[in-house]
Amino acid sequence: MSSISQPSDSSRQNYSSYPQCVRICVNRTCRKQGAKSVLAAFEVSTVPGITVMGSGCLGQCGNGPMVLVLPDVTWYCAVHPSQVPLVIEKHLLGGEKVEQMLYRRFHNREQC
Numbered sequence: 001m002s003s004i005s006q007p008s009d010s011s012r013q014n015y016s017s018y019p020q021c022v023r024i025c026v027n028r029t030c031r032k033q034g035a036k037s038v039l040a041a042f043e044v045s046t047v048p049g050i051t052v053m054g055s056g057c058l059g060q061c062g063n064g065p066m067v068l069v070l071p072d073v074t075w076y077c078a079v080h081p082s083q084v085p086l087v088i089e090k091h092l093l094g095g096e097k098v099e100q101m102l103y104r105r106f107h108n109r110e111q112c
Contacts, residue, residue, distance in 0.1 A: 019049065020092065021070045024079075026054035030064030034080070038065045041084035047092050063103065075103035 024030075024039045035054075042052040058066050060077070067076040067087065074097055076087065083101060090098050097107075 019051065019071075021051045021053065022092070023053055023055040023058070023068045023070065025056070025058045025060075025064055025066040025068075027057040027061075029061040030058075030066055033064045033078075035065035037081045038067065038079050038084060041081040042067075042088075045084060045088050047088060050092055060103065060105070063105075066103070073106075075106045076101045077103040 022042055024035055024042060026035045026039055039052070039054050046052070055068075058068055060066050060075070063077040065077075065079045067079045068074070069076070069087075069091060074091065076098065079087070079101065083098075087098055087101070090096050
């Protein structure tokens with residue numbers, strides 16, 4: 001199982017020069033929780049310069065569907081297809097994280 005960890009504040013870099021990528025876990029548990037619909041919602045709402053892809057297990061089983069935005073390593077949990085436009089508008093286009101959707105384990109918010 002692969003795992004992507006959250007970097008500490010002291011090790012963060014300026015990610016503005018890296019291309020953005022959205023990874024949606026479509027492995028077993030997230031798939032059962034509706035990840036394919038989340039992936040489809042991202043795919044129909046394409047944003048120029050941002051790659052959207054399904055991924056294997058992101059190591060956060062039971063909290064999905066999990067969405068990971070790179071390179072800033074922002075984790076969203078329990079994502080519903082109806083929330084995808086909000087992530088696109090606020091985070092991908094506006095550069096602001098969707099606070100109420102953040103994964104508590106890495107972002108100190110309410111648990112999903």
